[in-house]
């Protein structure tokens with residue numbers, strides 16, 4: 515789950531990381547009022563769940579409350595990378611001397627979290643990572659020992675941070691580490707962390723990704739989810755406990771088990787097709803789940819054929835077949851559907867589907883071939 519900048523910064527602030535004074539507005543009038551309270555010189559920041567807002571024109575300085583209102587009107591009317599801007603953060607403007615990158619994420623290859631920093635922070639950090647990776651300094655953190663003081667110091671030295679900031683930098687690194695750990699985050703990032711003209715450090719931007727599998731133990735964080743900002747299909751999928759990821763192809767895939775779902779996508783590609791989604795209906799999925807999955811797949815107008823690949827173990831094929839039939843009654847799809855059912859109660863499942871005008875397949879390769887052909891026809 516992605517958090518907005520303002521949410522991430524509120525969390526950072528709880529862990530002692532300095533952030534600018536500011537508040538969120540949903541209208542330009544509100545933006546003006548907040549800007550006035552903050553003294554007029556503010557930065558108006560679009561709150562959308564994508565990076566690169568600055569480059570897209572979604573971050574703008576304003577010199578007065580009136581200007582903040584004008585800028586907010588423009589930004590609230592924008593779409594950034596396809597996402598409409600519904601909220602803006604109005605922050606007191608900062609006087610920046612230098613922009614630093616600071617982030618913690620999980621390094622799977624090293625099997626531990628990694629703290630990364632760069633003196634070349636700001637909007638070009640991806641470019642720096644590509645062309646000058648040596649400018650990004652990293653230390654791995656032992657999850658049991660936590661971030662050690664000397665590690666924060668090593669990073670400070672590595673990015674040539676003047677000594678007068680080391681203590682504050684250490685506090686910020688420790689705060690970020692605690693925020694990362696205690697929120698079960700997979701990313702906690704400050705870009706830019708700035709050196710202010712006033713000679714102190716401040717987090718101007720914030721980004722956090724939280725591990726969905728740990729959200730059950732953070733009801734307060736789970737509540738921060740902004741459903742307006744995610745694809746409707748993903749919200750619907752979560753409601754039914756389905757793992758769904760939309761892709762760009764035209765063959766809808768309904769599969770039980772994540773591994774089998776990935777295999778199915780690979781085989782579809784192998785036979786020249788493009789999957790429209792990743793979808794795992796999970797073990798033991800009943801009729802209601804299958805119907806929901808089918809509605810979700812069919813809500814994508816690119817889908818030209820659906821491939822059902824169900825390996826009955828815990829999931830019973832007759833249950834899945836009933837789900838398909840229920841969904842057919844409800845959504846009445848006009849596109850071809852290919853079904854491969856094997857395993858527990860497969861025979862009963864096939865019987866149920868016999869009259870539903872579906873294309874049946876014996877093997878996965880056969881099913882993929884038939885789906886690709888059906889999508890082209």
Ligand code: GDP
Nearest residue numbers: 557565566567568573607608636637705706719
């Ligand atoms: P992003 O583009 O989505 O990462 O948005 P950021 O919040 O990082 O803002 C992009 C850039 O805007 C920053 O790297 C800064 O250069 C600039 N910026 C953000 N806030 C301020 C501010 O208060 N004052 C000034 N002068 N620049 C700012």
Ligand code: MN
Nearest residue numbers: 636705706719
């Ligand atoms: Mn940023």
